[in-house]
Amino acid sequence: AQSVTQLDSQVPVFEEAPVELRCNYSSSVSVYLFWYVQYPNQGLQLLLKYLSGSTLVKGINGFEAEFNKSQTSFHLRKPSVHISDTAEYFCAVTLPYNTDKLIFGTGTRLQVFP
């Protein structure tokens, strides 16, 4: 079975500092990987996705993520965060075949302080 682990439940950071949100997945087959952001009292918005090819993917709002197959990781990074980046971030996976479930990690709360 597939699973997604986000080890950090909360990440506090000061404005303009860099940040990395960690995501590891477990799967015996290839997966598609996603990062979603959820602002307070909102739905989820897709930040970026990895399907295949280049392991560094760029998304919206200055975020990027790097796929590492050997470490089964898909960490999200931003070189300089803003107060407005304060939100919950979810890593998620789907399988290319045989299932139509988007499987979410437990989420990481990014809190940006002035």
Add this chain to the structure above:
Amino acid sequence: DTEVTQTPKHLVMGMTNKKSLKCEQHMGHRAMYWYKQKAKKPPELMFVYSYEKLSINESVPSRFSPECPNSSLLNLHLHALQPEDSALYLCASSQDLIVGRRDGYTFGSGTRLTVV
């Protein structure tokens, strides 16, 4: 139109009430999803519809009854809910199931449900 619209945004209902949540999209998407999200938890899949037919029911109690009357509309009928059913109910859509696996979903802003 690139949005998934959910109404109402907030709903308070008693345990004996019957209510419905509505989800609408005009992107021509043929796959639609209901998720339930408890506070400080990730969304959990409830139902998947593909071309207006129920594709997945994640063993959801019968007090939740989904309906897809047409390709743009998804309803969730609620009856005899329990306080533990209080949560944010999220609707999502994708072009179809296969594209959804590859491209992810477009989510609505959710309905915050409180059962008293």
